[in-house]
Amino acid sequence: NAGVTQTPKFRVLKTGQSMTLLCAQDMNHEYMYWYRQDPGMGLRLIHYSVGEGTTAKGEVPDGYNVSRLKKQNFLLGLESAAPSQTSVYFCASAPWGPNPYEQYFGPGTRLTVT
């Protein structure tokens, strides 16, 4: 049981390049989330999904797109990377229920945009 895994662990991009971050969970969770963590800012929600085929915007969605084609996977895309997107990205999942707040987090992806 791997829990929540994220691919890749590290990445360096040049401004304007695109990339996709992959999050996978093997716990059959309904809810999945993408956060970014910046120094002094805590974790901020980018996008989330309440089930397969659904996505919704979080607090800081601009510059990102997401897809949840399979229940176990949640993809975060950067179409044209900017230095402001340098951050550590965390994926999380939670089981179905009225309070999906006890979330399971992946180990993070450290992204640098130069």
Next chain:
Amino acid sequence: DQQVKQNSPSLSVQEGRISILNCDYTNSMFDYFLWYKKYPAEGPTFLISISSIKDKNEDGRFTVFLNKSAKHLSLHIVPSQPGDSAVYFCAAGTASKLTFGTGTRLQVTL
């Protein structure tokens, strides 16, 4: 507009003593409150939670207190241990989403 605030960026406590971490929030719609713990180079891990209809929840050495009238949340760790040294995030939930505070770095010294 920061809806969840942790005003103390860091806290140092001696081993065996009590650690008290504080958190304030502004949104009355929050119905669930949690504490997450984070070690360097790892993702946050869930520690303890409390529903808005309660004022206290205890789990071993960890107790969370909620004061709704003051919109204040606190985490007590008794006794503190060196392995508790980490960054602690307060989080508040509503509508399937969490809002996190900026974190408090706890250092437990020998």
